[in-house]
Amino acid sequence: MTYKNFPMVSKVIFGRGSFNQLEEIIAPKRNGRHAPFIYYVDDVFKGNHWLTSRITLSYKDKIIYVPTKEEPKTSQIDTLVEDIILEFSEKPSGIIGIGGGIVMDIAKAVSLMLTNKGEAKDYQGWDLIKNPAIYHVGIPTISGTGAEVSRTTILTGPERKLGINSDYTPFDQVILDPELTKDVPKDQWFYTGMDCFIHCIESLNGTYLNAFSQSYGEKALDMCKDIFLNDTLDTETAQDQLMMASWHGGMSIAYSQVGVAHALSYGLSYLLGIKHGIGNCIVFDHLDEYYPEGVKLFKDMKSKHGIELPKGICEDLDEHQFDVMIDVALSLEPLWENALGKKWQKIMTRDKAKELYQKM
Amino acid sequence: MTYKNFPMVSKVIFGRGSFNQLEEIIAPKRNGRHAPFIYYVDDVFKGNHWLTSRITLSYKDKIIYVPTKEEPKTSQIDTLVEDIILEFSEKPSGIIGIGGGIVMDIAKAVSLMLTNKGEAKDYQGWDLIKNPAIYHVGIPTISGTGAEVSRTTILTGPERKLGINSDYTPFDQVILDPELTKDVPKDQWFYTGMDCFIHCIESLNGTYLNAFSQSYGEKALDMCKDIFLNDTLDTETAQDQLMMASWHGGMSIAYSQVGVAHALSYGLSYLLGIKHGIGNCIVFDHLDEYYPEGVKLFKDMKSKHGIELPKGICEDLDEHQFDVMIDVALSLEPLWENALGKKWQKIMTRDKAKELYQKM
Numbered sequence: 001m002t003y004k005n006f007p008m009v010s011k012v013i014f015g016r017g018s019f020n021q022l023e024e025i026i027a028p029k030r031n032g033r034h035a036p037f038i039y040y041v042d043d044v045f046k047g048n049h050w051l052t053s054r055i056t057l058s059y060k061d062k063i064i065y066v067p068t069k070e071e072p073k074t075s076q077i078d079t080l081v082e083d084i085i086l087e088f089s090e091k092p093s094g095i096i097g098i099g100g101g102i103v104m105d106i107a108k109a110v111s112l113m114l115t116n117k118g119e120a121k122d123y124q125g126w127d128l129i130k131n132p133a134i135y136h137v138g139i140p141t142i143s144g145t146g147a148e149v150s151r152t153t154i155l156t157g158p159e160r161k162l163g164i165n166s167d168y169t170p171f172d173q174v175i176l177d178p179e180l181t182k183d184v185p186k187d188q189w190f191y192t193g194m195d196c197f198i199h200c201i202e203s204l205n206g207t208y209l210n211a212f213s214q215s216y217g218e219k220a221l222d223m224c225k226d227i228f229l230n231d232t233l234d235t236e237t238a239q240d241q242l243m244m245a246s247w248h249g250g251m252s253i254a255y256s257q258v259g260v261a262h263a264l265s266y267g268l269s270y271l272l273g274i275k276h277g278i279g280n281c282i283v284f285d286h287l288d289e290y291y292p293e294g295v296k297l298f299k300d301m302k303s304k305h306g307i308e309l310p311k312g313i314c315e316d317l318d319e320h321q322f323d324v325m326i327d328v329a330l331s332l333e334p335l336w337e338n339a340l341g342k343k344w345q346k347i348m349t350r351d352k353a354k355e356l357y358q359k360m
Numbered sequence: 361m362t363y364k365n366f367p368m369v370s371k372v373i374f375g376r377g378s379f380n381q382l383e384e385i386i387a388p389k390r391n392g393r394h395a396p397f398i399y400y401v402d403d404v405f406k407g408n409h410w411l412t413s414r415i416t417l418s419y420k421d422k423i424i425y426v427p428t429k430e431e432p433k434t435s436q437i438d439t440l441v442e443d444i445i446l447e448f449s450e451k452p453s454g455i456i457g458i459g460g461g462i463v464m465d466i467a468k469a470v471s472l473m474l475t476n477k478g479e480a481k482d483y484q485g486w487d488l489i490k491n492p493a494i495y496h497v498g499i500p501t502i503s504g505t506g507a508e509v510s511r512t513t514i515l516t517g518p519e520r521k522l523g524i525n526s527d528y529t530p531f532d533q534v535i536l537d538p539e540l541t542k543d544v545p546k547d548q549w550f551y552t553g554m555d556c557f558i559h560c561i562e563s564l565n566g567t568y569l570n571a572f573s574q575s576y577g578e579k580a581l582d583m584c585k586d587i588f589l590n591d592t593l594d595t596e597t598a599q600d601q602l603m604m605a606s607w608h609g610g611m612s613i614a615y616s617q618v619g620v621a622h623a624l625s626y627g628l629s630y631l632l633g634i635k636h637g638i639g640n641c642i643v644f645d646h647l648d649e650y651y652p653e654g655v656k657l658f659k660d661m662k663s664k665h666g667i668e669l670p671k672g673i674c675e676d677l678d679e680h681q682f683d684v685m686i687d688v689a690l691s692l693e694p695l696w697e698n699a700l701g702k703k704w705q706k707i708m709t710r711d712k713a714k715e716l717y718q719k720m
Contacts, residue, residue: 001377003373005371008372011527013364014615015570015615021362212375212536215608241575
């Protein structure tokens, strides 16, 4: 038996307003005036002075606003990396991602691809990255994805939606400032929060689970129940708690894996461009056969917050399209093995996967 | 408001038997044949081939057995560092601590003092360390202290018992192998486990608490209750869980502090040489005024496991001795401020501290 040696985020700061300490934190990492800090910022913050006025640009530092209507693509990463190489004479001092899971993943992927030759798609998989990344900082502005703490960056490539999983992927620095999540719209708050909830359910019900992942998953699950089902938390406390739930939910994956919902959701995302949070919700709603208690809780949460999920999204798909989704989903072997055991292929047949997609 | 930027352990591996991966993990860190790995090993493992046969010594690598009857002293660290400097022509490739809190703290302190000039006592306090430590690895063989994850190493110096708290103190690598705890004697299991329990109570009831520390503390506390009060866990699961409880309990201190029990226990330890685990228990038993629910739970646990604590240990002390203990305890301002608030000096007077010591 060999166990994974898990890399943790090197430094983490937590607190309301801790975003104000960004400049002081990154200053010692500057490698001279020609090596800029590049900020990838979710474009919902464009013109938001409350946030952007606190980003200090020196020398050649640059803010790049990132549209987040679509999940990040490997080709997009390649373009962003090329832009940096063409514009600056030296490698950046650091890459800073300010946003949700999409922006976190872009910051991680760009920092990796600045020091590893070739195209991002070549590194989709496990432990293919050879060189340490550029110093990179994650600052989540919405809670739930766990991207701030994970050793992956999920990208849609020409052939598959799959992460660049490596020891060099985790952030060198994370700033957890729950105040940054104060303006998240309710629907998005729910979908992204459910990403955390679903991580926990998939991790805790998976065959890979050990005491390490279990302890993180249980805590994150308890916090999700408090946040989404009980009415005892005030607004700020709920923001604080959800940011920590996301963190612990992400840590829970360290020795575990996600499962059925994530695998099928990747298929939806690949073919239809459905974003991860809502995609997970659409899928999870139909997984009572695999996660009966989790799905019951999910339906309670959905109803409590008046969330209506899209229906019939697979209604008009043809056979070829189903095949594409099923190919993407079933290629994610570790997820299925975690969810259903070593003989998962006998349980999750192509017919079964199609039957599930047809319900959505 | 300024928040602490907390350094985390860089890499962690968890699993029964993961100790077998030690050689493979540290091999890439070797800086040549003249730069040895130094293993500090709790001397209870002397002659224990089950453990020691799995330590591979190459070139000038060396095992140093550490007696653990007494808490580590600053002078002991200085001697250990001098021994290394005299014996080897190059700085070690790494320092590996295999044991309980004492050995963890020795490994951390030696790795720091090999790269920072002067004596260990000069660095007791907060953020006095200037240079990064030698690569250092922590492998706990008993659970509860949280030393495997903390940014301190507690030492008894000529003037005080106080930690070297710094960003360079945390381990670069931790190996969490619960199997290594299988032969811990019951009394020691209880005392050290209660160190974790008391961390949680002090952290969760402290004025410094935030959502980060709270989430870790709550989880560790829940796990302690399961382990020490319920009968539902089998032996191996209880070992696994206690190792994780210790980890989370240590993380809970990140944004918090310990409190009354630790402060008074440091006094006992400084004057009477009482070890930390049992010292905490002796003190905590009398703290119902400060931690009523925690002390009730503690008494239930003590009774359930048939633990008899020493009594009357302060009976024969003279005024000067009380003064020494009180000086050590009351010098730990952050602990008192966390426990009792900014006006703690009005609550914890010298008379009050003496009254508490007299009960022990």
